[in-house]
Amino acid sequence: MQAMTSEQMGPKIIRSLLVVVITFAALWFGLGFLSDPVAFQGMPPTVSKLIQAAIAIILGVAGIWALFYAGNSIIEALPARATDLLRPYLFVLPAIAVVGLYLIYPTVGTVVTSFTDVPEGEGFFYNYEQAFTSPEVILNLRNNLIWLIIAPAIAVVIGLIFAGMVDRIRLESLAKSFVFMPLAISFVGAAVIWKFVYAWKPEGQEQIGILNAIWVWIGGFLVDWGILAEVEPIAWLQAIPINTFALIAIMVWLQVGFAMVVLSAAIKGVPSELTEAARIDGASERQIFFRITIPSIKGSLLVVYTTIAIAVLKVFDIIFVTTGGNFDTSVVAVRMYQEMFRFRNFGQATTMAVILLVAVIPIMVVNIRNLRRQGIGA
Amino acid sequence: MTVVADTETAAQVETPFKKPRKRRKDGTERAGWLVRLTVLLIVLMWTLPTMGLLINSFRDSVDSSSTGWWTSVLNPFATEWTMGNYATVLTTGGLFDALINSLIVTIPATVIPITLAAFAAYGFAWLRFRGRGLLFGVLVGLLVVPLQLSLVPLLQVYQGTGLTGSFVGIWLAHTGFGLPLAVFILYGFISQLPKDLFESAFIDGASPFTAFTKLVLPLSVPALASFAIFQFLWVWNDFLVALVFLGTSSDVAVLTIELASIVGSRGEAYHLLTAAAFVSMVIPLVVFLALQRYFVRGLLAGSVKG
Numbered sequence: 001m002q003a004m005t006s007e008q009m010g011p012k013i014i015r016s017l018l019v020v021v022i023t024f025a026a027l028w029f030g031l032g033f034l035s036d037p038v039a040f041q042g043m044p045p046t047v048s049k050l051i052q053a054a055i056a057i058i059l060g061v062a063g064i065w066a067l068f069y070a071g072n073s074i075i076e077a078l079p080a081r082a083t084d085l086l087r088p089y090l091f092v093l094p095a096i097a098v099v100g101l102y103l104i105y106p107t108v109g110t111v112v113t114s115f116t117d118v119p120e121g122e123g124f125f126y127n128y129e130q131a132f133t134s135p136e137v138i139l140n141l142r143n144n145l146i147w148l149i150i151a152p153a154i155a156v157v158i159g160l161i162f163a164g165m166v167d168r169i170r171l172e173s174l175a176k177s178f179v180f181m182p183l184a185i186s187f188v189g190a191a192v193i194w195k196f197v198y199a200w201k202p203e204g205q206e207q208i209g210i211l212n213a214i215w216v217w218i219g220g221f222l223v224d225w226g227i228l229a230e231v232e233p234i235a236w237l238q239a240i241p242i243n244t245f246a247l248i249a250i251m252v253w254l255q256v257g258f259a260m261v262v263l264s265a266a267i268k269g270v271p272s273e274l275t276e277a278a279r280i281d282g283a284s285e286r287q288i289f290f291r292i293t294i295p296s297i298k299g300s301l302l303v304v305y306t307t308i309a310i311a312v313l314k315v316f317d318i319i320f321v322t323t324g325g326n327f328d329t330s331v332v333a334v335r336m337y338q339e340m341f342r343f344r345n346f347g348q349a350t351t352m353a354v355i356l357l358v359a360v361i362p363i364m365v366v367n368i369r370n371l372r373r374q375g376i377g378a
Numbered sequence: 379m380t381v382v383a384d385t386e387t388a389a390q391v392e393t394p395f396k397k398p399r400k401r402r403k404d405g406t407e408r409a410g411w412l413v414r415l416t417v418l419l420i421v422l423m424w425t426l427p428t429m430g431l432l433i434n435s436f437r438d439s440v441d442s443s444s445t446g447w448w449t450s451v452l453n454p455f456a457t458e459w460t461m462g463n464y465a466t467v468l469t470t471g472g473l474f475d476a477l478i479n480s481l482i483v484t485i486p487a488t489v490i491p492i493t494l495a496a497f498a499a500y501g502f503a504w505l506r507f508r509g510r511g512l513l514f515g516v517l518v519g520l521l522v523v524p525l526q527l528s529l530v531p532l533l534q535v536y537q538g539t540g541l542t543g544s545f546v547g548i549w550l551a552h553t554g555f556g557l558p559l560a561v562f563i564l565y566g567f568i569s570q571l572p573k574d575l576f577e578s579a580f581i582d583g584a585s586p587f588t589a590f591t592k593l594v595l596p597l598s599v600p601a602l603a604s605f606a607i608f609q610f611l612w613v614w615n616d617f618l619v620a621l622v623f624l625g626t627s628s629d630v631a632v633l634t635i636e637l638a639s640i641v642g643s644r645g646e647a648y649h650l651l652t653a654a655a656f657v658s659m660v661i662p663l664v665v666f667l668a669l670q671r672y673f674v675r676g677l678l679a680g681s682v683k684g
Binding site: 031034046049050052053056057059060061064065068072076087088089090091092094095096098099101102103104105106107109110111113158161162165166168169175177178179180181182183184185186187188189191192193194195196197199206207208209210213253256257261265310313314316317320321322333336337340346349350352353354356357360361364365368 | 409413414416417420421423424425426427428430431434442443444445446447448474475478479481482485486487489490493494495497498500501502505506507510513516517520521522523524526527528529530531532533545546549550551553554555557558561585586587590611614615616617618621622634637638641645648651652654655658659662663665666667670674
């Protein structure tokens with residue numbers, strides 16, 4: 001294979017070029033066909049939709065493989081030395097090119113835009129001055145901070161308590177699956193689920209949201225006992241400041257499963273010699289949990305905490321779908337979207353993105369360093 | 379004080395959902411009522427919201443707007459259960475199209491990054507070339523970048539090239555955002571494959587390309603599966619990327635977009651909203667339940683997605 005004479009090389013190059021041409025032609029026509037409005041006329045809409053779906057999926061999946069195959073056939077048709085030199089790049093350059101276009105170029109562009117997209121005659125820091133003197137941005141940052149302080153901590157604590165307790169219960173894996181399940185649900189789906197939990201009806205009507213139903217029911221007793229003067233259903237998503245906490249609860253609900261799974265695996269990894277020895281020495285289960293288990297899983301606790309913290313800093317969907325950022329619930333990521341699409345203010349939008357980046361990087365560095373130390377993934 | 383009669387050691391666990399350890403070995407305190415009660419309470423809090431949604435999606439519009447879903451659970455025979463909400467949301471409005479669009483987006487947006495990442499991971503792990511360390515460092519280092527950083531400049535590029543609202547555009551966007559994690563996970567696995575394997579393959583005259591397709595890919599199925607599930611759920615459940623690059627027009631809108639727009643337009647029609655929400659959740663839930671084991675593994679490795 002490696003030693004190729006010049007007579008053999010000619011036809012091989014032609015063949016490989018042919019492969020490339022056919023690949024590109026197929027992709028080109030396929031995609032053109034898909035976006036052709038006339039091609040699917042006259043079919044029932046459902047049928048045409050399904051046919052389009054099939055073509056699109058086949059194109060996307062087969063296309064990427066065809067491109068690699070075509071690239072390889074060109075490279076193998078070259079003289080042996082060139083083949084050896086170029087081949088590694090066939091493997092790694094496509095990935096590098098994609099992240100170059102989708103992550104490196106835009107990140108640099110975002111940072112640059114945040115300094116240069118300013119009104120005539122203003123300095124580089126105009127957007128940042130605007131941001132940090134705007135009461136709305138300050139409010140968004142405050143909300144981000146509230147989220148960051150509360151959500152990861154509560155999720156980790158509940159996840160830890162549950163992981164520690166469920167370890168000693170018979171229906172362990174079933175109980176875990178229930179808590180884990182929200183991880184498969186989208187933020188938008190979770191927002192709908194909780195909008196329904198928080199549903200509000202005026203006083204006197206029957207409550208259809210379970211939280212208000214419970215609240216009114218318990219409140220009724222409190223009124224009877226003279227603890228409360230009266231009880232009104234609460235509009236959880238509109239009432240300031242309780243609405244921010246109601247939204248944070250959705251995030252916690254989504255993230256506890258992740259915390260529980262990682263921590264549960266870590267707890268089971270604690271050497272049983274340690275806990276057995278403590279038990280022989282007369283330690284109670286609670287003492288074992290706090291004095292042995294928790295110190296042994298510090299690394300995992302850190303991973304879980306930082307991971308949830310990053311997700312929390314970037315929170316967008318939950319707020320966007322439930323309150324749209326109204327009623328004082330907006331955060332930096334929601335504001336960024338609004339600057340981008342509602343106000344077309346790319347200078348402010350990129351500034352919000354840079355603020356997010358600056359907030360995320362330190363947490364991320366801790367996270368990756370810690371993962372490396374644990375040898376997970378790498 | 380507890381007496382330990384038997385000190386069998388706990389086997390290492392592969393996933394948290396299997397229990398290799400014998401339960402209730404002698405000497406371990408039985409879970410007390412407080413522990414049981416707490417676990418039960420947490421399980422209830424984590425299931426009731428979804429249960430309520432599911433139950434309500436089978437109730438008619440009158441019931442669902444006037445009484446709580448639990449009243450139907452308490453009086454199952456007095457309630458008129460209906461599939462009508464599902465029929466309505468799937469035949470009127472764009473939910474069915476959105477379901478198909480979600481498939482069109484998600485399947486290639488899962489396969490393409492896996493393919494690119496597997497090639498790259500193999501190249502970084504087993505081929506020698508100039509700039510290897512630097513390129514690998516850059517690629518994995520991009521894990522720290524939140525995707526918000528990409529939105530504005532990419533949107534400008536997309537609007538300039540007409541890629542906004544196209545499936546190719548969103549496949550590539552999800553590919554770009556998912557690649558660092560994919561390479562990170564797959565490199566970890568592929569670099570650990572035994573060296574002799576490749577040597578004997580090369581002696582037999584296989585090219586690196588053949589070695590990759592015939593050896594590396596089949597052997598890497600567990601790692602590929604872990605990332606595939608992770609990426610599948612991520613893309614399926616994504617809202618922001620679809621909103622920015624694909625948009626809300628009905629011929630391309632995915633389920634999350636459609637669901638959010640139903641919240642906006644018919645937010646009080648709980649019988650339809652709950653049915654639509656459940657339609658959007660069915661496929662990820664099935665994928666999740668069927669492949670939970672791989673998902674957990676991917677989750678442990680993939681907890682750093684930026």
